[in-house]
Amino acid sequence: MSSSAGSELELDEQLAELLRGCAQSQAPALQRLYALTSPTLFACLIRMLRRRSLAEEALQDVFVTIWQRAGQYQPERGRPMAWLVAIARYRAIDLLRHERSAAFPVADLPAVQEPADEAADDRTVTLAGTALLERCLALLTGEQRRCLELAFVGGNSHADVARLVGSPLGTVKSWIRRALQSLKACLES
Amino acid sequence: MNAAPTNPELLDRLAAEYVLGTLRGPARRRFERWRNSSSLLDERCRFWEDRLLPLLLPALRPVRPPPHVWQNIRAQLELPAPAHRGRTLLYALAASVLLVLGVGAMLYWRSLTPAPTEAATIAAPTGTVAWQVEIYAAPGTAAHLSVRAGTLAAAPAGHDYELWALPKGGAPVSLGLLPQGPNTTQRALTASQQQALAKASQVAVSVEPSGGSPTGQPTGPVVFVAPLRSVS
Numbered sequence A: 001m002s003s004s005a006g007s008e009l010e011l012d013e014q015l016a017e018l019l020r021g022c023a024q025s026q027a028p029a030l031q032r033l034y035a036l037t038s039p040t041l042f043a044c045l046i047r048m049l050r051r052r053s054l055a056e057e058a059l060q061d062v063f064v065t066i067w068q069r070a071g072q073y074q075p076e077r078g079r080p081m082a083w084l085v086a087i088a089r090y091r092a093i094d095l096l097r098h099e100r101s102a103a104f105p106v107a108d109l110p111a112v113q114e115p116a117d118e119a120a121d122d123r124t125v126t127l128a129g130t131a132l133l134e135r136c137l138a139l140l141t142g143e144q145r146r147c148l149e150l151a152f153v154g155g156n157s158h159a160d161v162a163r164l165v166g167s168p169l170g171t172v173k174s175w176i177r178r179a180l181q182s183l184k185a186c187l188e189s
Numbered sequence B: 001m002n003a004a005p006t007n008p009e010l011l012d013r014l015a016a017e018y019v020l021g022t023l024r025g026p027a028r029r030r031f032e033r034w035r036n037s038s039s040l041l042d043e044r045c046r047f048w049e050d051r052l053l054p055l056l057l058p059a060l061r062p063v064r065p066p067p068h069v070w071q072n073i074r075a076q077l078e079l080p081a082p083a084h085r086g087r088t089l090l091y092a093l094a095a096s097v098l099l100v101l102g103v104g105a106m107l108y109w110r111s112l113t114p115a116p117t118e119a120a121t122i123a124a125p126t127g128t129v130a131w132q133v134e135i136y137a138a139p140g141t142a143a144h145l146s147v148r149a150g151t152l153a154a155a156p157a158g159h160d161y162e163l164w165a166l167p168k169g170g171a172p173v174s175l176g177l178l179p180q181g182p183n184t185t186q187r188a189l190t191a192s193q194q195q196a197l198a199k200a201s202q203v204a205v206s207v208e209p210s211g212g213s214p215t216g217q218p219t220g221p222v223v224f225v226a227p228l229r230s231v232s
Helices: A008-023 A027-049 A052-072 A080-099 A130-137 A142-152 A158-165 A169-188 B008-020 B025-037 B039-059 B067-077 B089-112 B191-198
Strands: B118-123 B129-136 B144-149 B159-167 B173-177 B184-188 B200-209 B222-227
Touching: A008 A027, A008 A052, A008 A080, A027 A052, A027 A080, A027 B039, A027 B067, A052 A080, A052 B067, A080 B039, A130 A169, A130 B039, A142 A158, A142 A169, A142 B008, A142 B039, A158 A169, A169 B008, B008 B025, B008 B039, B025 B039, B118 B200, B118 B222, B129 B200, B159 B191, B173 B191, B191 B200
Parallel strands: none
Antiparallel strands: B118 B129, B129 B144, B144 B184, B159 B173, B159 B200, B200 B222
16 A cells, blocks of 8 residues: 655644634635545545536535534544545435435445546545554454445445345344444554 | 433444444434534544544545536635735735736746756655755756755664665666755766766665765665656
8 A cells, every 4th residue: 555745644734724724714725625635535425426427516515514614623533634524425425315226336346437637636645544444454354344345435325235245234234333343442442 | 303322332333333324314314413412422423534534545546626616616605716806906016016026036046046857755655755856957057966854764873875876777876975854965966977867767765884885886775766757
């Protein structure tokens, strides 16, 4: 897993500073934040929503929300990228409620093949905490891990995950529940 | 409307499923209401949002959104267009005077300081920049090298870091010792160094005895290799 240019800590500080600027209604701060983070958030939305036009609308909503709620971001309670990604993912899940029938679950490969965008600022992809999570993920069974990824990365519901892995719904639910319990114990130890 | 549960185990399980995205429908909306009024629940959500992030990011390849998305955001939030609007004539006048002065100063400065022709960023796998190397070899100027030290553990006692050009099909050619600590050094490039750089697409850093390699070739471990990229 390759690392990216620029220190992660510096990027976190920069993003937190830009969020403070947004909270003070400074338009250039939002513009800079958009330049730095929109390629990652857009990729996340495309992955979950699968339709580019829908992902574009969602991205617009996401940045409007970021601007309006920037004052609620507290650096001591989590990394800025986690806060931004959460807004994007929750928006996508809301939209999925209306837009996607369970007949089209998202498998682990993106349905929309996007060319690598060299111009995109890849510093947005930061990997802090990867080592700890990887260590904890290693304690899970293969099925547990795959279910977590299908849900978290692909935005799939329990029923969609069950269909994708070809296991009964109840089994998948309990795999996910046990996976989360095991991760919690490991992450907090 | 149901009240939020108080059992911490159950709260955490709901928070995890909410963040994961498998809590759906009316249960999800009910949870959102609880989260808005419970700092404990909010804290549990932040925990999962933060810890699960590394599961997501490596799976994504950034995609630049089309320009109209940003234009729509700006229009929806009624953000001012960059520069103008709402400025008095005085401000505009002052700004243009400053611009003229600024451009003039920049042109003058550029005439004094040529841009580098090649550069290399030597960074640790974590992304921490150890050195920024710039080569100035434009025709008609004195060829030289500029190295800015970033952050890196000092070389082991009695040792120095040495920079090498790696010409294709030839032996490494020393470009001198690297500075440690926060400073920038410049040194002239000899003809043989310039020839080696012209044929090189990479530079390397090795750990050498204090004062540099005694043999003229790397003797210690090579700790970094970085691409040399054309700048101008």
